[in-house]
């Protein structure tokens with residue numbers, strides 16, 4: 214019995230999107246829930262969790278893929294709900310910011326089909342190389358991985374039908390400004406879907422980097438989106454949709 218519990222815990226920690234487990238201080242969780250936190254950068258925590266200048270935690274795709282692309286993840290990540298929120302039609306163009314090792318690329322590719330385009334974006338050159346090498350295996354769509362700067366999705370105005378970011382929004386600096394760039398890149402009726410960890414999830418990024426959905430709503434509204442927090446069944450995540458009406 215004891216072994217079973219330990220093993221389950223190991224699996225849960227091992228396949229989190231960010232590969233970290235946090236014993237969340239209760240006061241931090243409550244501050245987030247009451248919206249007391251102001252929008253700010255967290256240089257100390259960021260340097261330990263995704264600051265590409267210092268620790269390069271996202272520079273080993275083969276290693277990360279064991280966690281991020283683990284099929285067990287589907288049980289709690291519910292990729293089908295994420296795809297549904299994007300409302301993709303056959304032939305659509307969809308970009309993913311922070312695509313990592315491509316956990317969502319094949320589901321996106323299947324949703325847009327052989328006439329569609331998937332543009333996986335990542336600020337890590339290693340992740341993009343990994344995806345380029347595998348793009349033929351990632352479903353029927355045209356898959357065009359692209360390395361981008363951390364502050365810009367580098368998409369042309371009004372060229373994409375939908376944009377997804379999964380477990381990555383908490384890594385992005387100056388989120389309002391970034392969301393404005395996403396807004397510009399979307400065609401009319403386009404959608405920006407942000408999926409990230411609940412502030413009280415038992416696993417995930419450091420507590421101080423987590424974003425309550427209310428904060429994401431404000432960031433997207435400031436960028437021009439009409440925003441809804443969508444009801445879903447993911448146990449660790451929330452899903453926010455920005456509509457470009």
Ligand SMILES: C[S@@+](CC[C@H](N)C(=O)[O-])C[C@H]1O[C@@H](n2cnc3c(N)ncnc32)[C@H](O)[C@@H]1O
Nearest residue numbers: 271281311312313316335336337363379381384
């Ligand atoms: C926690 S991983 C999530 C990967 C993937 N979305 C998934 O859920 O499996 C975050 C990814 O976002 C990338 N990333 C971090 N900040 C970024 C930024 N500002 N722009 C683009 N990619 C970024 C990292 O290199 C990494 O591959």
